[in-house]
Amino acid sequence: MSSMIEEYRALVLRGELRADAEQAAAAERLDLLQRELRDDDSEGGWLRRLLGGRRQRPRGVYMWGGVGRGKSMLMDLFHNTLPISEKRRVHFHAFMQEVHGRLRDARRSESGDPIPPVAAAIANGIRVLAFDEMVVNNSADAMIMSRLFRALIVDEGVTIVTTSNRVPAALYKDGLNREHFLPFIALIEQELDVLGLNGPTDYRLDRVGDLDRWLWPLGDETTARLREAFFRLTDYPPEDAAHVPSCELDVGGGRKLHVPKTLKGVGVFSFKRLCVEPRGAADYLAIAREFHTVFIAGIPQLGPETRNEAARFVTLIDALYEHKVKLFAAAAVPPAELYCQPATQDGGSFEFERTVSRLEEMQSDSYMALGHGTED
Incomplete structure (x- = not known):
């Protein structure tokens, strides 16, 4: 299988993509993430875990920018060329619908805080969670996202890769009770590399x-x-x-x-x-x-x-x-x-x-x- 960066450069050479410095930088960063994930599956990573060390969690990536700038294309390349099976790609809205369904089931079946067990269930067998189009348009999502994603990233060690039309600070802008959402923005900026994609080609x-x-x-x-x-x-x-x-x-x-x-x-x-x-x-x-x-x-x-x-x-x-x-x-x-x-x-x-x-x-x-x- 060709690597992320090899596939990207081939598209540019064939004229299917035009030269774009921000796009190329994002491709390089995603290629680095692929290598970090692949190296942790190597003999050295296996030996470290055998001796009691935890699996490494590389920093995630948040790609944002205007429409038509290649965010989904880069996500396609990243996911399709990522040589591990412990990966999942999902549209963000569908993911949040799934989360709310799991939370309802957890509240019916057990007492206590449902977010940790739901996060653990989602993370089971997953090292990379890739989202298309992260957007927050209702208070129900906004109220739980900080705790949910902290559990996924920090507690469960999942690496997040996502696209969005908005810079993190603009997510849920002017939303109801937005102060409860601000820790999620801080988490994204702390745990993910934020890359802008606003090149000249639409x-x-x-x-x-x-x-x-x-x-x-x-x-x-x-x-x-x-x-x-x-x-x-x-x-x-x-x-x-x-x-x-x-x-x-x-x-x-x-x-x-x-x-x-x-x-x-x-x-x-x-x-x-x-x-x-x-x-x-x-x-x-x-x-x-x-x-x-x-x-x-x-x-x-x-x-x-x-x-x-x-x-x-x-x-x-x-x-x-x-x-x-x-x-x-x-x-x-x-x-x-x-x-x-x-x-x-x-x-x-x-x-x-x-x-x-x-x-x-x-x-x-x-x-x-x-x-x-x-x-x-």
Whole structure:
């Protein structure tokens, strides 16, 4: 099996990757981690453990950066070329769902603190735990992560490798009772090497550059094209579509918004959920902060008879636009025809003109290349 760094350099030589100093540095660091893990399986490591020494726990790696900068690609290379069997790779959201399930079972079956035995069970037979897309969007996760990961890393000796769109200090930013989450950030910065990946190439644009972003009319063909865009953007195998994770997004005030599909900072919604159900600016701001890309299916043609839905849609697009969220949509008509007002009626269409302008700009390559978030 080729090493991590050999595989990475081969991709660069073949032109599949472009020169990127931060990406190359991350590949070198992951290659070093592989060698540290491999060396502990060597004769010297075996002899040390025979004489009573503990297995070494190399420092982990936290890779963060903008969309399309190669974080998942590096994780693929690391995991696929890591020559040990005691490894596990899992999407972070799916992992936390598993953790909460284990904690419920532990509370039912025994008394006392459930976190140590749950951490021990997760760590059983595992030396490396690799996460795709570490993100914290609800208080239930935030409240337990410090103790859970301290148990995994410090007590059980598991090495953590993870990707994220956020620097550690920005995780769960403005979240409820965030002070209870701060020890987790300190743990990450103490136990993992934090590597930024914000190089010049956005491979996301390469993956979706030939795909339309506003798809119409509604129907099976449009649905299939929107589906293709999602799987191409997230690098997720379409044949495993049933296992794309969902989540409950905390939108404030103790309220949650169900996101039926979410992966690598991409959220999928229906127009009905976002604009027919009673929602406000706080909901849309939570979505805009959480996801760098949003897919919306089933957008109908709007008009005076759906003025409430149209008003919500305007507020939604304003939030997405101001946070530079990328939009893929399946709609009944093109943006310019989205608000249809009979000639005999006044009001409504003028307010929608700005939304149409923003929707058209959001389809451009220049908008797609912008970083996620507000300028401040």
